[in-house]
Amino acid sequence: MICNNRQMKKFITTLALMSVATLSQATTLVPTKPKEVFPSPNEIVAAAPANEWVAIAASDLLVMDLAPDAKGKARRVVIQLMPAPFSQGWVGNIRKLAAAKWWDGLAIVRVQDNYVAQWGDPDGEDAVKAKKLPAGLVTVPESAYLTPFTEGTIKFKTGKNSFSLIEEFSKDFPRNLEDNHVIVYSDSYKNYTAFSRSFPISFKGQLTTEPTNNYRVTPTTVWPIHCYGMVGVGRNMSPDTGTGAELYTVIGHAPRHLDRNIALVGRVIEGIEHLSSLPRGTGALGFYEKPEERTAITSVRIGQSISDLPAYEYLSTESATFSKYADARANRRDPFFIQPAGGADICNIPVPVRRVKK
Amino acid sequence: MICNNRQMKKFITTLALMSVATLSQATTLVPTKPKEVFPSPNEIVAAAPANEWVAIAASDLLVMDLAPDAKGKARRVVIQLMPAPFSQGWVGNIRKLAAAKWWDGLAIVRVQDNYVAQWGDPDGEDAVKAKKLPAGLVTVPESAYLTPFTEGTIKFKTGKNSFSLIEEFSKDFPRNLEDNHVIVYSDSYKNYTAFSRSFPISFKGQLTTEPTNNYRVTPTTVWPIHCYGMVGVGRNMSPDTGTGAELYTVIGHAPRHLDRNIALVGRVIEGIEHLSSLPRGTGALGFYEKPEERTAITSVRIGQSISDLPAYEYLSTESATFSKYADARANRRDPFFIQPAGGADICNIPVPVRRVKK
Numbered sequence: 001m002i003c004n005n006r007q008m009k010k011f012i013t014t015l016a017l018m019s020v021a022t023l024s025q026a027t028t029l030v031p032t033k034p035k036e037v038f039p040s041p042n043e044i045v046a047a048a049p050a051n052e053w054v055a056i057a058a059s060d061l062l063v064m065d066l067a068p069d070a071k072g073k074a075r076r077v078v079i080q081l082m083p084a085p086f087s088q089g090w091v092g093n094i095r096k097l098a099a100a101k102w103w104d105g106l107a108i109v110r111v112q113d114n115y116v117a118q119w120g121d122p123d124g125e126d127a128v129k130a131k132k133l134p135a136g137l138v139t140v141p142e143s144a145y146l147t148p149f150t151e152g153t154i155k156f157k158t159g160k161n162s163f164s165l166i167e168e169f170s171k172d173f174p175r176n177l178e179d180n181h182v183i184v185y186s187d188s189y190k191n192y193t194a195f196s197r198s199f200p201i202s203f204k205g206q207l208t209t210e211p212t213n214n215y216r217v218t219p220t221t222v223w224p225i226h227c228y229g230m231v232g233v234g235r236n237m238s239p240d241t242g243t244g245a246e247l248y249t250v251i252g253h254a255p256r257h258l259d260r261n262i263a264l265v266g267r268v269i270e271g272i273e274h275l276s277s278l279p280r281g282t283g284a285l286g287f288y289e290k291p292e293e294r295t296a297i298t299s300v301r302i303g304q305s306i307s308d309l310p311a312y313e314y315l316s317t318e319s320a321t322f323s324k325y326a327d328a329r330a331n332r333r334d335p336f337f338i339q340p341a342g343g344a345d346i347c348n349i350p351v352p353v354r355r356v357k358k
Numbered sequence: 359m360i361c362n363n364r365q366m367k368k369f370i371t372t373l374a375l376m377s378v379a380t381l382s383q384a385t386t387l388v389p390t391k392p393k394e395v396f397p398s399p400n401e402i403v404a405a406a407p408a409n410e411w412v413a414i415a416a417s418d419l420l421v422m423d424l425a426p427d428a429k430g431k432a433r434r435v436v437i438q439l440m441p442a443p444f445s446q447g448w449v450g451n452i453r454k455l456a457a458a459k460w461w462d463g464l465a466i467v468r469v470q471d472n473y474v475a476q477w478g479d480p481d482g483e484d485a486v487k488a489k490k491l492p493a494g495l496v497t498v499p500e501s502a503y504l505t506p507f508t509e510g511t512i513k514f515k516t517g518k519n520s521f522s523l524i525e526e527f528s529k530d531f532p533r534n535l536e537d538n539h540v541i542v543y544s545d546s547y548k549n550y551t552a553f554s555r556s557f558p559i560s561f562k563g564q565l566t567t568e569p570t571n572n573y574r575v576t577p578t579t580v581w582p583i584h585c586y587g588m589v590g591v592g593r594n595m596s597p598d599t600g601t602g603a604e605l606y607t608v609i610g611h612a613p614r615h616l617d618r619n620i621a622l623v624g625r626v627i628e629g630i631e632h633l634s635s636l637p638r639g640t641g642a643l644g645f646y647e648k649p650e651e652r653t654a655i656t657s658v659r660i661g662q663s664i665s666d667l668p669a670y671e672y673l674s675t676e677s678a679t680f681s682k683y684a685d686a687r688a689n690r691r692d693p694f695f696i697q698p699a700g701g702a703d704i705c706n707i708p709v710p711v712r713r714v715k716k
Contacts, residue, residue: 070428113631114586114708142696188546188703228472228611238696253586253611253705257690260697273471273638280631332615338500338596339618345546345703347611350472 038333044325045315045352052319053354054198056080056312061303062098062266064119066108066274067296075274075295078303078312079231079249080353081266083197085147086224089140090233090263093244098302100134102245107294108278112286114252117275118234119297120245137243144241145260149203149219189256193225193346195317199267200225200346202259224264227254227347229272233263251276254347269312269353315352325352396691402683403673403710410677411712412556414438414670419661420456420624422477424466424632425654433632433653436661436670437589437607438711439624441555443505444582447498448591448621451602456660458492460603465652466636470644472610475633476592477655478603495601502599503618507561507577547614551583551704553675557625558583558704560617582622585612585705587630591621609634612705627670627711673710683710 039047060083066075081091097103103119110118123129191202205219226232227250234246241263249268268275278295281288288294303309315322329349331340397405418441424433439449455461461477468476481487549560563577584590585608592604599621607626626633636653639646646652661667673680687707689698 111635113634145697188706189699189701191700237693254703256706257687257695257699257702259699261690261695276471277469277635277637279635329615332619335595337615337619339503341547341615341617342549343547344615345612348546348614 040334041325041328048321052316052321053313054316058303063306064300065298077271078269079266080269087263087265089138090244090265093137098300103297103300106297110287111278111280113280116248117251118248140241146221146223149222198314198317198351200227223260226258229268230264231266310355311358313356398692399683399686406679410674410679411671412674416661422658423656435629436627437624438627445621445623447496448602448623451495456658461655461658464655468645469636469638471638474606475609476606498599504579504581507580556672556675556709558585581618584616587626588622589624668713669716671714
């Protein structure tokens with residue numbers, strides 16, 4: 001299979017570089033070689049065994065219901081809260097805010113194209129009109145944007161078979177051949193990226209070269225990263241870190257410059273289109289200029305208090321299927337594609353999430 | 359300035375890693391050192407001299423007017439067509455299609471969240487109902503997804519001062535110190551990226567190490583890449599390459615796996631919100647299931663035939679200001695930020711475009 005992949009890849013590369021005339025010749029010359037059909041990333045995910053899917057506890061879901069749309073259709077946004085050890089101070093605040101029904105009656109206040117949709121108190125900056133926050137919220141220090149790496153807290157592993165084509169292309173692809181699964185690789189942001197508990201993270205660490213051209217990374221600090229759909233905590237100027245009352249989600253190309261500058265507290269797993277397709281605000285930073293432009297929030301609750309909520313599962317990012325899926329995202333060989341990319345940035349490998357019957 | 363940048367950066371890094379108590383102490387200990395204020399990327403662009411802005415010819419604009427929105431507001435999308443040497447076969451077809459008013463009365467047929475908005479003939483797949491294409495369209499070969507590099511066609515340059523912080527982080531950052539401006543760096547997709555004539559491109563090439571830890575890249579082939587807002591040509595299965603009649607624009611995280619697999623023919627420079635904020639289609643791949651869900655296209659014309667079209671300019675990606683802007687995108691030091699990223703992927707460095715008075 002691997003051998004065939006490589007043969008196919010070479011064949012495709014050659015084809016793509018040929019002129020039309022030569023291409024026709026090549027097609028004529030190889031009619032007896034049947035074209036191998038590779039599954040798409042979605043087909044790979046669909047074939048995952050049940051034990052590779054991980055249930056998301058309803059207690060880890062934040063469910064935001066918006067006012068119905070112009071046609072009366074319900075709009076529900078389901079957010080998976082960030083697991084420990086990340087951002088737990090803010091996540092605790094968010095649980096308190098939801099328990100106090102704090103967001104009910106507030107609104108989506110800002111939608112900036114290719115950036116974020118943000119919600120909270122439209123009068124939050126007005127000392128007189130601002131809605132009073134519930135008691136018990138903690139002030140989280142900036143140091144909590146980073147999580148120290150402690151052995152056993154987060155595992156970084158790289159598959160022997162995943163990203164095999166990257167292996168050919170890049171000598172600086174860090175890998176640890178003792179383990180399996182989970183991608184660890186470097187990107188334009190000059191740190192390493194991986195998945196931890198299904199969330200995209202980045203980390204600094206010491207790269208060491210091992211025998212036979214292998215590499216190992218020992219992380220020091222770790223932080224979650226701003227991919228599409230990630231949910232973060234609006235804040236004022238440093239050293240303010242935000243309470244969690246003002247939240248946003250990414251609706252454009254990953255704004256990775258926000259990493260380590262703002263807390264990330266979760267990701268939208270369903271209904272992001274109710275935020276990403278809202279009209280863009282015409283004020284500075286995409287804030288709505290008129291109150292009537294805002295979309296009202298009907299309620300925000302933690303999942304276990306909602307009786308009609310489906311159950312959700314994510315595909316374990318440490319599973320064999322995820323490795324295959326990530327490899328296929330990085331090297332599309334399903335029939336539409338003629339040239340595998342040879343790599344992928346972590347935000348172009350969205351973690352599969354599905355509804356399941358309770 | 360460079361020295362101060364580095365001191366500031368170190369100070370900020372240290373701060374971010376400290377506990378709250380230590381952080382307060384540090385603030386107390388350095389009250390006499392005034393905090394240097396760095397301009398934001400937008401402020402850098404606003405200060406660019408007039409001669410760094412490049413006029414976009416109206417003949418290189420494709421202007422799509424959609425039916426007014428529910429409130430009667432006009433919706434205009436302005437696309438800058440890809441300059442030579444890229445994709446000119448398809449661009450020529452698009453000029454012919456616009457001259458024939460081919461898109462008038464057609465529609466936005468597909469909006470898939472975090473992916474693309476696509477327009478063309480809703481009956482395009484129906485041999486009987488499909489709208490007849492104008493005469494004279496050419497069939498472009500797949501080989502045209504790639505452009506051979508010929509000296510003088512495309513210049514790759516890297517600034518001495520831009521990305522100075524990346525220089526500290528990454529030994530594998532390729533640079534050519536004889537030249538100035540324009541970013542050349544590697545990313546997760548295992549090729550080099552840069553700007554050419556203001557468009558984001560990627561290329562393969564030979565990396566050579568030069569004295570004093572410098573690097574040089576000699577490109578072989580070059581291709582445009584799928585950043586947010588880029589416009590591409592829908593096609594059927596290979597070897598079909600599309601005519602240009604079916605177009606899409608990227609409305610999510612850069613789908614770089616499409617690079618070299620589909621032709622890119624331009625980018626939206628104004629009005630992308632009229633596409634990115636459309637309701638998502640609920641059919642497979644985000645296609646609309648009912649005709650009434652589609653947004654009608656009133657007209658598509660080349661810019662010089664539109665009397666009320668403003669003039670547009672882009673900031674030269676070979677200008678000194680662009681280097682500073684790109685550096686600031688990669689290393690945010692304006693007041694909101696506490697931790698510069700240390701890098702940026704090319705799709706997180708959007709090229710500034712502005713309207714100007716005629």
